[in-house]
Amino acid sequence: MMAVPLTTVLVLAIDTATPAVTAGVVQLDPDSAPVTLAQRVTVDAKAHGELLIPHVLACLAEIGRELSAVDAIVCGSGPGPFTGLRVGMVTAGALGQALDRPVYPVPTPDALAIDANTGHGLLVATDARRREVYWAAYDAAGRRSNGPHVERPAELAEKLPTLGVAAAAGEGAELYAEVLGLPLVPVKYPSPAGLVAAAAVELLASARPGPLTPLYLRRPDAIEPVGRKRVTRP
Amino acid sequence: MSRERIVLGIESSCDETGVGIVRIRHDGTLELLADEVASSVEEHARFGGVVPEVASRAHLEAMLPTMHRALGAAGVALKDVHSIAVTAGPGLAGALLVGVSAAKAYAAALGKPLYGVNHLAGHVAADTLEHGPLPSPCLALLVSGGHSSLLLVEDLAGKITEIGATVDDAAGEAYDKVARVLDLPYPGGPPIDKLAKQGNGCAIAFPRGLTGSRDAKYDFSFSGLKTAVARWVERCERSGEQVPVADVAASFQEAVADVLTAKAVRAAKDLGVDTLVISGGVAANSRLSALAAQRCEAAGIHLRVPRPRLCTDNGAMIAAVGAHLVAAGAEPSGLELATDPGLPVSTVQIV
Numbered sequence A: 001m002m003a004v005p006l007t008t009v010l011v012l013a014i015d016t017a018t019p020a021v022t023a024g025v026v027q028l029d030p031d032s033a034p035v036t037l038a039q040r041v042t043v044d045a046k047a048h049g050e051l052l053i054p055h056v057l058a059c060l061a062e063i064g065r066e067l068s069a070v071d072a073i074v075c076g077s078g079p080g081p082f083t084g085l086r087v088g089m090v091t092a093g094a095l096g097q098a099l100d101r102p103v104y105p106v107p108t109p110d111a112l113a114i115d116a117n118t119g120h121g122l123l124v125a126t127d128a129r130r131r132e133v134y135w136a137a138y139d140a141a142g143r144r145s146n147g148p149h150v151e152r153p154a155e156l157a158e159k160l161p162t163l164g165v166a167a168a169a170g171e172g173a174e175l176y177a178e179v180l181g182l183p184l185v186p187v188k189y190p191s192p193a194g195l196v197a198a199a200a201v202e203l204l205a206s207a208r209p210g211p212l213t214p215l216y217l218r219r220p221d222a223i224e225p226v227g228r229k230r231v232t233r234p
Numbered sequence B: 001m002s003r004e005r006i007v008l009g010i011e012s013s014c015d016e017t018g019v020g021i022v023r024i025r026h027d028g029t030l031e032l033l034a035d036e037v038a039s040s041v042e043e044h045a046r047f048g049g050v051v052p053e054v055a056s057r058a059h060l061e062a063m064l065p066t067m068h069r070a071l072g073a074a075g076v077a078l079k080d081v082h083s084i085a086v087t088a089g090p091g092l093a094g095a096l097l098v099g100v101s102a103a104k105a106y107a108a109a110l111g112k113p114l115y116g117v118n119h120l121a122g123h124v125a126a127d128t129l130e131h132g133p134l135p136s137p138c139l140a141l142l143v144s145g146g147h148s149s150l151l152l153v154e155d156l157a158g159k160i161t162e163i164g165a166t167v168d169d170a171a172g173e174a175y176d177k178v179a180r181v182l183d184l185p186y187p188g189g190p191p192i193d194k195l196a197k198q199g200n201g202c203a204i205a206f207p208r209g210l211t212g213s214r215d216a217k218y219d220f221s222f223s224g225l226k227t228a229v230a231r232w233v234e235r236c237e238r239s240g241e242q243v244p245v246a247d248v249a250a251s252f253q254e255a256v257a258d259v260l261t262a263k264a265v266r267a268a269k270d271l272g273v274d275t276l277v278i279s280g281g282v283a284a285n286s287r288l289s290a291l292a293a294q295r296c297e298a299a300g301i302h303l304r305v306p307r308p309r310l311c312t313d314n315g316a317m318i319a320a321v322g323a324h325l326v327a328a329g330a331e332p333s334g335l336e337l338a339t340d341p342g343l344p345v346s347t348v349q350i351v
């Protein structure tokens, strides 16, 4: 894709880095905030694989357009629980390949920060399971100043004074609100418009997308065997 | 006479990302156009077995490039594809989900029908890509790191009945475990096969699981064999003797091949079936194929073994199942298709 500036872009946004199966079609113009034309969001951590494509098609059906009308795709790249996260990434990638459209990965907390739009320092924390959160910090201008990381809420709480944040958003912030002790912004999951806004500069410039790589932050659980297991007593 | 149709197959149930492309010719026969596989087997080697998360990560990385290579190899564009088949089970949950999600996206983008199919049916269908249509009924012996089962195949597009299966380890799993006992690398099949060629298969009488007169006729058990090998080697080591590794490998391999072929041939005779297909990663084992050939010939059974490349997991075999479904006029699976890690072999397609 060469850098041809576009006027209005029709963007398909998807995210599966949280329990929300998120899909939406968003119109992006250079001079105004992204406009959500249709969206489908179902909160079900086990249904990403089943619901994502039906959600995508339902959005397009609602506005009477075909998938081929989409100019670009934006996909939340996590961090998030791996199995669900991969559904969104591979779906976005395969759609982009089949439609010959660019796919822009955006860190999922960036979209949440845009949705929260507090104008102050903000902590975004999502549920990483195993009693941990994925988190990132944003400055008053909305720029990511730290993260994303994965950490126990208590350890994150100790760092909060150095992060310059005045409020928190995301499901992880809600789950561990007592430990974190920050006022909550009622934004739990990323919205299609937030995802598109997070990639707006690249989208409008038709920039070459970055690699479609999930932000795993954790290594796979795997233990190398040491020696061999005996079946008889030595 | 019907028009030619191109079927795409996607496989991601274990540690191979496969994309295969098959053409249904005017006369209904299948032509293999592409069979691209990316394997993560080396990433699992140091763990001595497939690590599901490592496999899933590798599938995500490999999916688009493998598709790209397959389309290039076949010289077709995605828009030329008539329908898409994908492994919906059985297999590793997270791994299956990558392939099924990709397949749904391709199907939605192209507006083409999607078929969620059974991986085990794929192993049987693989043979039709090399040796043509299968007679009905036929018997299939599937042996790999993940499965050991005996199937009665009446219709690749619908009627497959499991008449026997392993009650514990898969045959390939036993190879991997015995390889560890003998300090051989993972996966254990190829190094044990190689070593066994220098040994005597009759040197040690390892047990043949489930071969008593009261045991299930067509079921397999390899756990006792694996433990017997470990005990034998440990006893040897304890008494300070040098372990005759080649004899151990050959005798273990003999026990596996003996049980598998004896039960398969017996089932064919009992059921009056004259064709046996052996497929799956272990089908490439030299002793298994030699003994199967010998016993099938003696019993008047026609033996079919696809080439090794088609025996191991691949996308072409999934495209072959899809092609059989398309040819049979099966209804496609919906785009709400869910994976089923424990999908029984009797379910050829998830509707």
Ligand SMILES: [Zn+2]
Pocket: B119, B123, B144, B146, B280, B312, B313
């Ligand atoms: Zn297999």
